[in-house]
Each structure stands twice: as structure tokens, then as C-alpha cells.
Amino acid sequence: MTAPLDTTLDRRQWLQFALAGSLGAALNPALAQAGYPSKAIRLVIPFTPGGSADILGRAIGHELTLAWGQSVVPxxxxxxxxxxxxDRVAKAAPDGHTLLMGHVGTLAITPGLYPRLPYDPVKSFTPIAWVARVPNVLVVHPSLPVKDLASFIAYARANPGRINYSSGGNGSAAHMxxxxxxxQTGIDMQHVPYKGTAPAVNDLVAGQVQALFTGVPAVLAQLRAGQIKALAVSSPQRVAVLPEVPAVAETLRGFEADQWYGVVxxxxxxxxxxxxxxAQINAALKSPAILERLQAEGAQPMPSSPAVFGQLIAKDLARWGKVIKDSHMTL
Structure with a gap:
């Protein structure tokens, strides 16, 4: 009579093989990441809802959700x-399930204004993808007797301290x-900070201040209504949404001060x-839905490598740090 099989030994061997396979996957990056994402991804947007960072972050998150079949939760x-x-993202596990929609303000300006940040803007993060750049536009109230950037600079030099310019707050992109x-021009103007971009724009339209240098989306409606005048954009070249407006660089060689957004x-x-x-974010930046959203925001998609995005962060960290230091800005 044939002896029965020792199934206990078979199960023990199976468990050993399974454990060995799990350990192998944990030790092999390619195997360990083959199932990414394995759960919902948290995309932290470090600003209030409704702004460009929020709009772009949610649009990118939607495209990634469709591509990966896992929710990307803003x-x-x-x-x-x-x-x-x-700081929440800096302290998270580096498994790709917690990401930050970074901004020039968060990663390159804030570190110069808050010397005791709980994180290092370079050492605490991994650059992943540059998403978009948003040009700033210099706008003025129609009552200001200037017609272009050159006459604006000339007027400011002839009338030191007489131009009041608004911003969304001390240390904001508009302020910087x-x-x-x-x-760059040696002019002297008075800064009037507001609690947000909307009131800064409203008081420019009302003539309470004379100038503002802010993101194109924030003033596009007012420009089209003829309530304010555009003198120049901060990008190296003119932008499609305002083709008739010169770049500052056409008057001041090398000037560039766009806002940018990216994932770290x-x-x-x-x-x-x-x-x-x-790779997935770069693919998303080519989708019709994202391109339409970026165009509506006056933004330009910037698909690139993590290394290029890291170089951008380092360059602007140094540049804006110098501006802050030379301007003796404090918060």
C-alpha cells in the first residue's frame, strides 16, 4: 500500500519560496516598483484652492489617475x-505615494524669506518633473503717463517713490x-502688499495703485476689458496669449522672471x-485636456528631465536669494 504524501512539508516549502520571492522584490528596485502605484497617491498643493498651482495640480492628478488606475488625491x-x-512632503516616505506640486515661491523664494524653515529646499526633496511656466506681466493703470517699458522706467527714475505697486503679499511672486x-533698473517704487492677488488687482483697476507685475491669468480679463494696460511680459520671448506685448528682455537683455510649477x-x-x-507626467503634458487647461491659464508646458528641473530650482534659489538679500526683505 502506497504511503500518503507529506503535504505539510509541501506547504512549508511553498511558504519559504514565497518569502524568498518577497524579499527579492524588496531588494530589487525594478521588482519592488513594478506595482507602483500600489495605493492612492497624495498630491499636496501648498496653497488655497483656485489658484494656478491648484488648477494645474488637479489637472495633472486627473491625467495620472486615468493612466495608472489609482487615485491621485489633491x-x-x-x-x-x-x-x-x-514640510509635510519632506517628511513623508520616499515611496512615490506622497508628492508636492511645487512652485517657484515654495522652492526658490520662501527659503530666502524664512531662514528657519523645517526643511532644506534642495536636500529635502527629489525633483521629478517640471510641469509649466507662467509668465508674469507688468500692468499699469491707464492714468499713468507711460506707453511702454522704457517710458515706465524713465518716469519712475524722474519720480522716485511716486509709483505705488501692489502685490499679493510680502514675498509673493508679484512682489519679487x-x-x-x-x-535691474535702479528705480525706486513703493510696495503696497495685499492679502491675495485678487484685491491687488482690484485696487489697480480702481486706481488706488499704479502698477502690478503678476501672473498673466490674474489680469487677463481686465486687460481684455481695457481696464488696465500691459507693458511687458517676464518670459524670454513674447507669449501666445498676449502676442502684442513685448518681453522685458527686448529692453533689458537677459531679464527673465516667470513663475513655474513642478512636481517633487x-x-x-x-x-x-x-x-x-x-515619464508619465511628460506624457500627460501632451494630452489635449492638459494643453487646453495650460492655454487657459496662460501657461506653457515644460516636459523635461528631473535633472533639468533640479537645475532650475537651484538656479532660481540662488537668484531670488540674492534679490531678497540685496532688497533687505524681511517678514
Whole structure:
């Protein structure tokens, strides 16, 4: 009579093989990341809802959700120039399931204004993908007797301290861009900070202030209504949404001060994982839905490598740090 099989031994061997396979996947980056994303991805947007960062972040998140079959959940964590939300991501696990929709303000300006940030803008993050650039536009109230950038600079030099310019707050992109223009031209103007871009635009339209240098989307409706005048854009070349408006660089060679947005993750993310997310975001930037959204925001898609995005962060960190230092800005 044949003896029965020892199925206990078979199950024990199966468990050993299964455990060995799991350990192998954990030790092999390619195997470990083959199932990414394995759960919902948290995309932290470090500003309040409704702004360009929020709109672009949600649009990118939607495209990634469709591509990966896992939810990309936008989460607005605002405060302290975006540093509160950025700190949450800096302290997260580097597994690609917590990402940050970064902005020039969060990653390159805020570090110069808040010397005791709980994170390092370079060491605490992994650059993943440059998403878009948004040009700033210099706009003035029609009562200001200027017709272009050259006459604006000439008027400011002849009338030091008489031009009041608004911004969305101390240290905002609008504040920094105008301060940069003032440094480059040696003009003296008075800064009037507001609690947000909307009231800064409203008071420009009302004539309470004379100038503003802010993102194109914030003033496009007012420009089209003829309530304010556009003198120049901050990008190296003219932009499609305002083709008749010259670039500042046409008057001041080398001037560039666009806002930009991009995705970063916590420090320590594996190169293979970064490459996978980067490729998917770059693919999303070519989709008709994203291109339509970017055009509506006056933005330009910027598909590129993680290395190029990292170089941009480092360059603007140094540039805006110098502007802050030379302007003696404090918060």
C-alpha cells in the first residue's frame, strides 16, 4: 500500500519560496516598483484652492489617475508661503505615494524669506518633473503717463517713490518680480502688499495703485476689458496669449522672471521610480485636456528631465536669494 504524501512539508516549502520571492522584490528596485502605484497617491498643493498651482495640480492628478488606475488625491495645505505643505512632503516616505506640486515661491523664494524653515529646499526633496511656466506681466493703470517699458522706467527714475505697486503679499511672486525689475533698473517704487492677488488687482483697476507685475491669468480679463494696460511680459520671448506685448528682455537683455510649477517628492526616491513618474507626467503634458487647461491659464508646458528641473530650482534659489538679500526683505 502506497504511503500518503507529506503535504505539510509541501506547504512549508511553498511558504519559504514565497518569502524568498518577497524579499527579492524588496531588494530589487525594478521588482519592488513594478506595482507602483500600489495605493492612492497624495498630491499636496501648498496653497488655497483656485489658484494656478491648484488648477494645474488637479489637472495633472486627473491625467495620472486615468493612466495608472489609482487615485491621485489633491490635498490643499496652505500657509507660510507654502512651507507648511512642503514640510509635510519632506517628511513623508520616499515611496512615490506622497508628492508636492511645487512652485517657484515654495522652492526658490520662501527659503530666502524664512531662514528657519523645517526643511532644506534642495536636500529635502527629489525633483521629478517640471510641469509649466507662467509668465508674469507688468500692468499699469491707464492714468499713468507711460506707453511702454522704457517710458515706465524713465518716469519712475524722474519720480522716485511716486509709483505705488501692489502685490499679493510680502514675498509673493508679484512682489519679487517687481523688486527684481527695480534692482535691474535702479528705480525706486513703493510696495503696497495685499492679502491675495485678487484685491491687488482690484485696487489697480480702481486706481488706488499704479502698477502690478503678476501672473498673466490674474489680469487677463481686465486687460481684455481695457481696464488696465500691459507693458511687458517676464518670459524670454513674447507669449501666445498676449502676442502684442513685448518681453522685458527686448529692453533689458537677459531679464527673465516667470513663475513655474513642478512636481517633487521626498528626498531618497529611487531613480527608477522618479523616471517612471517623470515619464508619465511628460506624457500627460501632451494630452489635449492638459494643453487646453495650460492655454487657459496662460501657461506653457515644460516636459523635461528631473535633472533639468533640479537645475532650475537651484538656479532660481540662488537668484531670488540674492534679490531678497540685496532688497533687505524681511517678514
Amino acid at each position: 490635498e490643499n495645505i496652505a500657509g507660510a508661503g507654502g512651507s507648511i505643505g512642503a 518680480t517687481m523688486a527684481y525689475l527695480a534692482q 517628492g521626498p528626498a531618497g526616491m529611487r531613480a527608477e521610480l522618479v523616471a517612471r513618474i517623470n
